[in-house]
Amino acid sequence: xxxxxxxxxxxxxxxxxxxxxxxxxxxxxxxxxxxxxxxxxxxxxxxxxxxxxxxxxxxxxxxxxxxxxxxxxxxxxxxxxxxxxxxxxxxxxxxxxxxxxxxxxxxxxxxxxxxxxxxxxxxxxxxxxxxxxxxxxxxxxxxxxxxxxxxxxxxxxxxxxxxxxxxxxxxxxxxxxxxxxxxxxxxxxxxxxxxxxxxxxxxxxxxxxxxxxxxxxxxxxxxxxxx
Numbered sequence: 001x002x003x004x005x006x007x008x009x010x011x012x013x014x015x016x017x018x019x020x021x022x023x024x025x026x027x028x029x030x031x032x033x034x035x036x037x038x039x040x041x042x043x044x045x046x047x048x049x050x051x052x053x054x055x056x057x058x059x060x061x062x063x064x065x066x067x068x069x070x071x072x073x074x075x076x077x078x079x080x081x082x083x084x085x086x087x088x089x090x091x092x093x094x095x096x097x098x099x100x101x102x103x104x105x106x107x108x109x110x111x112x113x114x115x116x117x118x119x120x121x122x123x124x125x126x127x128x129x130x131x132x133x134x135x136x137x138x139x140x141x142x143x144x145x146x147x148x149x150x151x152x153x154x155x156x157x158x159x160x161x162x163x164x165x166x167x168x169x170x171x172x173x174x175x176x177x178x179x180x181x182x183x184x185x186x187x188x189x190x191x192x193x194x195x196x197x198x199x200x201x202x203x204x205x206x207x208x209x210x211x212x213x214x215x216x217x218x219x220x221x222x223x224x225x226x227x
Contacts, residue, residue: 005165008156012166015153016173018101018210021203024142025174032133033181043186049130050182054175056134058168061149064139065167069157086159091221097151098214100144101207134175152214 019025032053099105141149149170157166177199184195 005160005162008160008162008166009169011156012153012169013173014210015148016170017176018203018206019145019148019170020174020177021199022144022148022207023203025137025145026177026199026203028137028140029178029181032130032137032178033185035130035133045127046182046186048127050179052128052131053134053182054172054179056131056136057138057175058134058171059131060135060138061171061174062164062168065154065157065170066163068154069161069163069167072158073161073163086155087221088225090155090159091218091225093151093155094214094218094221096218097147098211098216098218100147100151101211101214134178138171138174 020029035049096105153166153170157163160166181195
């Protein structure tokens with residue numbers, strides 16, 4: 001693997017982790033964990049559900065990335081414009097996303113819950129319902145997850161001309177917390193609440209540090225490509 005792709009891969013992975021532990025997406029993951037937890041009496045089923053949920057999220061973002069990046073790069077004139085000016089556009093976008101992460105740009109608080117209809121549909125599919133939840137929750141964008149995906153991951157994928165690898169890594173990372181809690185549920189629930197508290201505390205500092213870095217990197221891009 002070329003070293004030039006390692007930094008974009010690491011960035012996509014971190015954006016996915018940050019998405020998964022942000023307050024709004026975390027509520028969807030809690031709903032998924034609740035669904036997975038109902039099978040806590042069967043450790044193997046809990047692990048299968050966690051894996052399927054993660055696979056569902058990965059597939060959803062991979063397909064979305066293929067569609068969006070492929071569409072943007074398929075038109076020759078648009079592709080040339082993007083490749084020529086993407087670095088110029090990336091600076092302002094990173095600054096905006098950074099300010100959102102620092103909560104200096106207020107956004108409405110989104111909510112994503114497990115509706116009765118969706119829960120019934122997931123239940124009718126048995127263990128495979130976890131995969132359905134993963135896909136549905138991945139595409140249920142709230143302001144923060146939309147900013148991270150469309151404002152950071154998508155421009156990075158277009159810049160790297162990677163409509164499969166980077167969205168796939170991002171999607172995998174967004175499902176890892178559920179996989180982690182599925183493991184905890186499979187082997188005992190006594191550490192679940194403690195892990196939630198630690199993730200919530202970690203998210204605050206991770207978001208602030210990432211937001212500050214985005215603003216600084218975006219400022220650097222603006223200084224280089226505009227001035």
